[in-house]
Amino acid sequence: MELRTDGDHLVGTAPAGGPCNLSGAEQVLTGDFQDNVFVGTVTVCQSGEACELTGTYPVLLVYNIEDRVFAGRVKLEPGCGSDALGDKGLLVLRAATPEPTQGAPATPQPAERQAQVPVQIAPPSSGSAAQVAAQRREAVDVPAALKLGHQALAAKNALGATQQFQLVLAQDKNNASALTGMGVASFLRNQQGDALRYLELARNVGNLQARAEASFWMACVRLAERQPKPAQDALRRAVKEGWSPPEDNALVDRELQRLSGEGPLFEQLLKEARGRKRAQGRDPQGAGSVSP
Incomplete structure (x- = not known):
């Protein structure tokens, strides 16, 4: 695919075949x-069986600094599939690899071909995925992105929150606050x-406070799935780990009522x-926290 940029606007053109x-x-x-997020x-x-030959869908791609690729998932209509996408609708844009040496297979295997879209080098006015990404390699302001993400969650703006948390995770894949935020946004x-x-x-990467916060939201998710026993277990774990509700947080208050x-x-x-007093300045990760 050839990518062309005009400021922050990007257009991708797929070649024939x-x-x-x-x-x-x-x-x-x-x-x-x-x-570092493309929307x-x-x-x-x-x-x-019941699908059009082509379909146009919203997509959110995040630049991964370590892998130097843009990646995201495309949610197709139920029952539809696409050879252009990988497992569960995964779309990956990465720089085209060098020409294969003589005797090496020139065509990727089907699973590999579906998992990523190779990007051709374009004229100077355009750019490959790697070239476009290189222009956007500036370090993310993690505290600022977390603050914006949790503010978006508090306003129940899941898409806006997701964009901010994915920026953080592209730079720090083990950021517990961003992972919790992504969990709440998905919820x-x-x-x-x-x-x-x-x-x-x-829970796996966070400290005790992060684990408690994640456990509380796991209780909320389990309850939404109509699984009261796992919800109760998760809530008990959150309380045991020291979780306490914040003040003036409509999203948390809604879940507390449920x-x-x-x-x-x-x-x-x-x-x-x-009965506990939340530590001064501590807001719940996933619903207003600005702490990493």
Whole structure:
């Protein structure tokens, strides 16, 4: 794919052929950068009984500094698939590799071809994924991005929060606050599986405070999945690890009401948590925190 930029605006053109067997070059990607995050639309070929031959979908791609690639997932219509995407709709843009040596296979295997879209080197006015990314390699202001992300969560703006947390994770994949924030953002978008995955990652890499925060949100996710016993276990773990609710946080208050309605065992745990005074300046990760 050839990428062309005009300021923060980017257009991607796929050549003829490729996984979608295009008859000629076509514009398939368009959108704008917000720091190291690309937000736009992508057009892909589709397969499936009730699917159009092509579909255009919103896409959010994040630049990974370590791997020097742009990557994100495209959520297709139910029942649709695309040879242009990898597992679970993964889209990866990376610089084209050098020409293979004689005797080496010139065509990637199907699984590899679906997992990433090679990017051709373009004229000076354009750029490959690596060239575009190189222009955006400035270090992310992690505290500022976390603050914006958690503010977006408090306003129930899941997309805006996701953009900020992904910026942080592109630079620090083990940032517990960003992982928790991604979990809560996924929860707000009813993506419970992703929410639990991010929250578990936050528990694995975070300190005691981060683990407690992640456990609280795991309780909220489990309750949304109508699993009261795992929800109760997660809430008990959060309280044991020292979690306490913040003041004046509408998102947390909403979840506290839902948890309280599940019976006396939940209410007893919440009463214990409310009895604690949250440390000065400490806000809940995933719902307003600015701490890494």
